[in-house]
Amino acid sequence: MTARSIGADAAPYGRAVVPSVWSRLWSANGPGYLFLLPWFIGFFGLTVGPIVTSFYLSFTNFDLLTPAEWVGFDNYARMFTADPKFAQSMRVTLLFVVFSVPLKLAFALSIALLLNRGMRGLPIYRAIFYLPSLLGASVAIAVLWRQLFAGDGVVNDFLAIFGIQGPSWISNPRTSLWTLIALAVWQFGSPMIIFLAGLRQIPVDLYEAASLDGASKWRIFWKVTLPLLTPVVFFNAIIQTIEGFKSFTPAFIISGGTGNPVNSTLFYTLYLYQEAFAFFRMGYASALAWVLLAIVAIFTGVSFLTSRYWVHYDD
Amino acid sequence: MNATSIGLKQVVKRYGDVEVIHGIDLDIEPGEFTVFVGPSGCGKSTLLRMIAGLEPISGGSLLIDEQRMNDVPASKRGIAMVFQSYALYPHMSVYQNLAFGLETARFPKAEIEQRVQRAAGILRIEPLLKRKPRQLSGGQRQRVAIGRAIVREPRIFLFDEPLSNLDAELRVQMRVEIAKLHHDLGNTMIYVTHDQVEAMTMADKIVVLNSGVIEQVGAPLDLYNNPHNRFVAGFLGSPKMNFVEGTVASLDGAAPTVNVGGTMVALRRPLPGFGIGDKVTFGARPEHMGLTEDAGTRFADVRVDLVEQLGDTSMLYASTAGGQPLTIALEGQRQIAVGSTVTTYIDPARYHVFGADGTAIR
Structure with missing residues (x-):
C-alpha cells in the first residue's frame, strides 16, 4: 500500500461529520427552549425592547405622529434648567417618599409587634391588616379616599361631631399631599407581614436571656429586637422607597390626573404621564423615566453602601 | 462564696x-x-x-x-x-x-x-x-x-x-x-x-x-x-442495666428461687409479699456479669449474637433461650464465637430484683 493510498483512506476520518453548535444545543436543550419561548418573546418584546427604545427616544423629540428627531441631550438639559414642573414634581415625590416610607414602616412594625405576641385569632387579624395592601393601589380605593377626604366627606363629618370644621383636605394644597401620604401609610400590610416573619425568626432564648438580665421591654426592643430586625428593615425600606417613587394611581385619581391643587400632588410619575399621554412629548417623557431610574438606582446604591454600618447579619 | x-x-x-x-x-x-x-x-x-x-x-x-x-x-x-x-x-x-x-x-x-x-x-x-x-x-x-x-x-x-x-x-x-x-x-x-x-x-x-x-x-x-x-436502674449506667423476666419458683424462707428461662436462680434475699408464680425482673449491670463461676451465681445460658472489641473491654451481646437480650462487659480482649452458647454468671451482691410495678425489692 502506498503512502498516497493511506492518505486517501485516512481522509474520511479526518473529515468526520461533527454536529453543528445549533444542532447540539437543540438536541440537548431544544424542548426546554421551546417551552421558554413565550417568556423570551415577552421579555424581549415587552421589556428589553421598550427599555432600549425609550433610551433612544430620550434623545429625541417624538410626538407619535411624526418621525423622531434627534436632539442629543436637550431633553435632559431642559429638565434641569428650564422646567419648573420637573422640579415641583421631584419635590412632591421626595416629600411623599421621605414621609410616607418611614411612617409606613413604623406603623407596619408596630402592628407586627402587636401581632407577634401570640394573640388568639392571629391569622384573622393578619388578613384584615393585609387587606388594604391588596386594595390600596386600586382605582376604587383612590376614589373612596377622595370621598373620605372631600370637603363634605366622612372625615369632616366625624370632626364635626367634636365641633371641628375641617378643610377640604384634597382641595387644599397644604393638606392634599398628606392625604396621599395617609393613604400610603394605610397600605402597611405588605411590610407588616415581612416584619412579622422577621420577628418570628428572632430566637426566644435571646429575649429570655435579656429578661433574666432585667432588661425592660423598651430596652429589649432597642437593643435586641430592632438590631436583629435590621435586615428586614433594610429590605422593606428599599422596596417601599422604590414603590414610593413609582407611586401613580392615587395621585392620578384624587387630582383627576392634573396633580392639582397648585401642583401639590404632581407626583413625578404623574408628570411623566402628562408629558407622554397628554402632551405627546414621548422623547421628553422617556428622558424623565430614565432620570427616575437613575435616582432610584443612586438611592438604592447608597443604601447598600451604608447598610454595612447599621444592618446586622447573623453570618 | x-x-x-x-x-x-x-x-x-x-x-x-x-x-x-x-x-x-x-x-x-x-x-x-x-x-x-x-x-x-x-x-x-x-x-x-x-x-x-x-x-x-x-x-x-x-x-x-x-x-x-x-x-x-x-x-x-x-x-x-x-x-x-x-x-x-x-x-x-x-x-x-x-x-x-x-x-x-x-x-x-x-x-x-x-x-x-x-x-x-x-x-x-x-x-x-x-x-x-x-x-x-x-x-x-x-x-x-x-x-x-x-x-x-x-x-x-x-x-x-x-x-x-x-x-x-x-x-x-x-x-x-x-x-x-x-x-x-x-x-x-x-x-x-x-x-x-x-x-x-x-x-x-x-x-x-x-x-x-x-x-x-x-x-x-x-x-x-x-x-x-427499674426506671432509675435503667437510666443510669452505660451500657444500661440488663433486665430479665422471671417467675418465682419456690419461696424457701430467706433463699427463694426464680425460674429464668428454665434456669433456676437462687436468690440471697427474701421476697416478702410474693407468691409462687409471681413475676419478677432481674436487673444486672453488664459489668457485674461474667462467663466464669468466679463471676458469681449461675444465671442463664445465652446465645452470643455479637461481640464488640473496645480494646480494654469486650462487649458481648447475647439472648436467652426466651429471647431476652443481655449485654455483658468482659475485661480484656475476648475471642468468643458468634452463635455459640455460653453460661452467664451474676455477682450475687450486685444484682437487683424488681417487682411487677418496677419497684426494687431489698
Missing part, C-alpha cells in the same frame, strides 16, 4: 388542663451541684425554667434562701442561666454580650470593665472580647455564655443542657471546666441534661425525673448502686 439554698414544695406546672409537673418536692443545699436528669419530655427543663422565673409556677412554692419566689420577677431572683443555644446576641461583640446585663443594671463603667475582665480571665477568653459570636467556635461560644452568667455574680447558676451542641471531645473538656468552675466559685448550681454520663461525673446530687415526677434523688453512686426502681 455566695451559696444559696433552694426548696421546691409541691411544685406543679399546668398548661391549660394538662399537668406536666406533678407536685415536686426537693431541697437543694447551699453550694450544691445538682443535676436534673431524665429522658426527653420528663419536665427537667420546665422545672429549671420555673426556678429561673421564665415559666410561671402553677402550684406549690419555690423557696430561695427560705423566701418564697413564685411571684418574684426572673431578674430579681439572683439567678443567671446558661442556655442550650448559648443565647448570645449576634450583633454584639463578646465584650458587649458580657456587659449587657451589667449595663442594664446601670453598673458604673469601671466596675463593668473589671467584672468583664475577671470573667474573661476565669474562662480564658480575653483575646476574644472584640469578636462577634459568629467568629467563635462552639466551645468559645459556650465559654462566653458562661461568662455572661459569671459577670452578674449571681446566687444561683442554672445550666440548661449547655453541652448538647458540642462535639464529644469538647463536651468532655467543658464538663471538666464547669466542674472546676463550681469548685472555684462555690455557688449553688443546677444543671439539666439527658446525658447520664454528665450527671454521674458532675453532680453532688442527681435528681432523676420521669413524666413530671421525681423518681429518685441522691448522690451519683447511691443511685447507681441502689436504684429505687
